[in-house]
Amino acid sequence: MTMLRSFDPASGDLVWEGESAGADAVAAALLRARHAFPAWRALPVETRVAVAGRYRDALEARKDEIARIISRETGKPLWETQSEVASMIGKVGLSIAAQAERAGEKRSAMPFGEAVLRHRPHGVMAVLGPFNFPGHLPNGHIVPALIAGNTVVFKPSEMTPATGAAMAECWAQALADHPFVFQCIQGGRETGEALVAGHIDGLLFTGSAGAGAHFRRVFADRPDVILALELGGNxxxxxxxxxxxxxxxxxxxxxxxxxxxxxxxxxxxxxxxxxxxxxxxxxxxxxxxxxxxxxxxxxxxxxxxxxxxxxxxxxxxxxxxxxxxxxxxxxxxxxxxxxxxxxxxxxxxxxxxxxxxxxxxxxxxxxxxxxxxxxxxxxxxxxxxxxxxxxxxxxxxxxxxxxxxxxxxxxxxxxxNRPTTGAAGSMPFGGLGESGNHRPSAYYAADYCAYPVASFEAGHAGGNMGAISDRLRA
The missing domain is CATH 3.40.309.10 (Aldehyde Dehydrogenase; Chain A, domain 2)
Structure with a gap:
């Protein structure tokens, strides 16, 4: 059994200790997520939105505690981690709005029927979180992925497992009636490698450009896996x-x-x-x-x-x-x-x-x-x-x-005339070149959490034979 520990970088004090997930545990988590997916996908989006709302309520109830956890693991001042938790809470409403605007259902009339645009979830999403914003950044992948109807297996940074555990507790409260829709696995590089190598439909990653380049190579022959990379910059x-x-x-x-x-x-x-x-x-x-x-x-x-x-x-x-x-x-x-x-x-x-x-x-x-x-x-x-x-x-x-x-x-x-770090949650966030792969997150996360399905529909088959007959007589 391999143990994982996190420490306060200011004092060296132990913050969290727990077991690191091995390859078998990762495979089992992915299988549970795969089995949970069909029922979660089939729910009305309003039901999934309500679950996200309960998660927001759980965060709100524990916001001071979670801010302290983030501060202890990252060393960031409390004023900054309080702002991070506020962003996590605000992300729920923004994700609900983005889902409706960018990945909702749209209908338009056409001759002999209508055109319908729907969006469907990919399946099982793996989310790898960073240490610098261990709550806010993975939260920006997880919330829209779940609202869209995906199931999620989340591995926090090995530097910030306590933050990931606190998020998982909030999701467990919100998803009490929907087991295994969200799972958190803890571990370091080997755990992450097992997750990436597993049967997943998407990898949503925030981290270094070097790791992003590695994932590009790993998934070069896996075009069925959606890859969203939010990386660094010079x-x-x-x-x-x-x-x-x-x-x-x-x-x-x-x-x-x-x-x-x-x-x-x-x-x-x-x-x-x-x-x-x-x-x-x-x-x-x-x-x-x-x-x-x-x-x-x-x-x-x-x-x-x-x-x-x-x-x-x-x-x-x-x-x-x-x-x-x-x-x-x-x-x-x-x-x-x-x-x-x-x-x-x-x-x-x-x-x-x-x-x-x-x-x-x-x-x-x-x-x-x-x-x-x-x-x-x-x-x-x-x-x-x-x-x-x-x-x-x-x-x-x-x-x-x-x-x-x-x-x-x-x-x-x-x-x-504003800092380079300034960004609005109602706008996309991401880069090009070695900074990403043209799938910006924040408000545009809805784009990579579901794929579009275009349909031309009619309530009955009437009109088709007439068109064929006219062509034959011509």
């Missing part, structure tokens, strides 16, 4: 002018350093003009970043950011920063540990990489690379010089430049 933020440098710097800091840089939509590359304004902006960002409060999730006053997810994550990020320095990057703000804290704690770092060749890689930490360019053509070229395409940001009062930036940016989320 996201650019172009700041070209600003009436208030301090306000522009605040957009940069929120883009780059929120959640200790552990958002897939965080700005990784700051692109500024090689000018007096560009230098002033960089100085203002560095000054503001130095003021960021760092601490454990349960400290008072509450910090703005906590630690990285683990000591190992911090070591990996430091190695990446050291590599950039070895390539010639100049340190603007050192990326270091925090004295008296666990090794998972780090300070925001900034490096000037102008004229330096740097790998096109995402550093999943509060590290910002600064590039100074001669003109806006060079800024656009630098912004798009990436194999990723998740988010991009532009700070400027110039409407004409914004129109060009919005047109030419290769990203799924393109923001103006």
């Amino acid at each position: 996201n650019p933020l172009v700041v070209w002018d600003a009436e208030d440098v301090e306000e522009a710097a605040a957009v940069v800091v929120q883009s780059a350093f929120i959640t200790t840089g552990q958002r897939c939509s965080c700005a990784r590359r700051l692109i500024v003009p090689d000018s007096v304004f560009g230098s002033a902006l960089v100085d203002a960002v560095a000054a503001l970043a130095r003021r960021i409060s760092i601490g454990a999730w349960d400290e008072s006053p509450e910090p703005w950011i906590g630690p990285l997810i683990s000591d190992a994550a911090a070591r990996s990020a430091r190695a990446r920063v050291d590599d950039l320095s070895g390539r010639g990057a100049k340190v603007i703000l050192p990326f270091t540990g925090v004295e008296g804290r666990s090794d998972a704690f780090v300070t925001p770092g900034m490096l000037d990489v102008t004229g330096t060749f740097v790998p096109d890689e995402e550093i999943f930490a509060p590290v910002l690379q600064v590039s100074r360019v001669a003109d806006f053509d060079a800024a656009m070229a630098a912004a798009n010089n990436t194999r990723f395409g998740l988010s991009a940001g532009f700070v400027s009062a110039d409407d004409a430049l914004w129109e060009r930036f919005a047109l030419e940016s290769r990203a799924g989320v393109v923001n103006r």
Whole structure:
């Protein structure tokens, strides 16, 4: 028996302990989900919507407890995890609306009948969750998948099993009359591999670009499996002018350093003009970043950011920063540990990489690379010089430049005068290139949770012989 444990990255305290599911347990869960699917699919959508409503009620009743669980497992401050749980609750209403709008039933009259558009669930969906938003992000797959009529087998990140367990308890309460429609299995890589290799109809994944590339290869010969990938990004933020440098710097800091840089939509590359304004902006960002409060999730006053997810994550990020320095990057703000804290704690770092060749890689930490360019053509070229395409940001009062930036940016989320991490639940969220596979989530999750069925229907066969007779006489 293999045990799985999660720890508070700030204190090292044990948060959760349980058994890791082996291949046999995974296969059994998939078989149960397969058997539960026909009855769940056959229910009226209103019944499934009502179940989702009960899940929302269960989350609401436990929102403070679940926020604390997420904070303990991820190290995120409580203000941020409370917002995450609120997003989970809000996702239910948004998913219900999206299902009706994007995957509902539509009818239109035609000669001798009517055209009917219906949507049908795929079957058994596997959901793999990330550690950075262990509730909100898998929730964004699970809720629309279940409303559409699929059954779900969910494996949380091995770093955040307690959050997954709490979600499973809420679903168990909502699905008391519908066993095995939703199941949560715990485990690490081997558990995930068994789930992916099993008899599934869809894989809904949020995580790294490297894992996404692996899944593309794994499913190359399995076209029957719907694959929705929400991956990372090496996201650019172009700041070209600003009436208030301090306000522009605040957009940069929120883009780059929120959640200790552990958002897939965080700005990784700051692109500024090689000018007096560009230098002033960089100085203002560095000054503001130095003021960021760092601490454990349960400290008072509450910090703005906590630690990285683990000591190992911090070591990996430091190695990446050291590599950039070895390539010639100049340190603007050192990326270091925090004295008296666990090794998972780090300070925001900034490096000037102008004229330096740097790998096109995402550093999943509060590290910002600064590039100074001669003109806006060079800024656009630098912004798009990436194999990723998740988010991009532009700070400027110039409407004409914004129109060009919005047109030419290769990203799924393109923001103006707002952080790159800003997104609306009523809009799609996802990227292209190495950031996804053209199946954005959020409001558009309804699109990949069901497939369209187009029908031409009539109540009786009348009219067909007449048409044939006319053709024969002709």
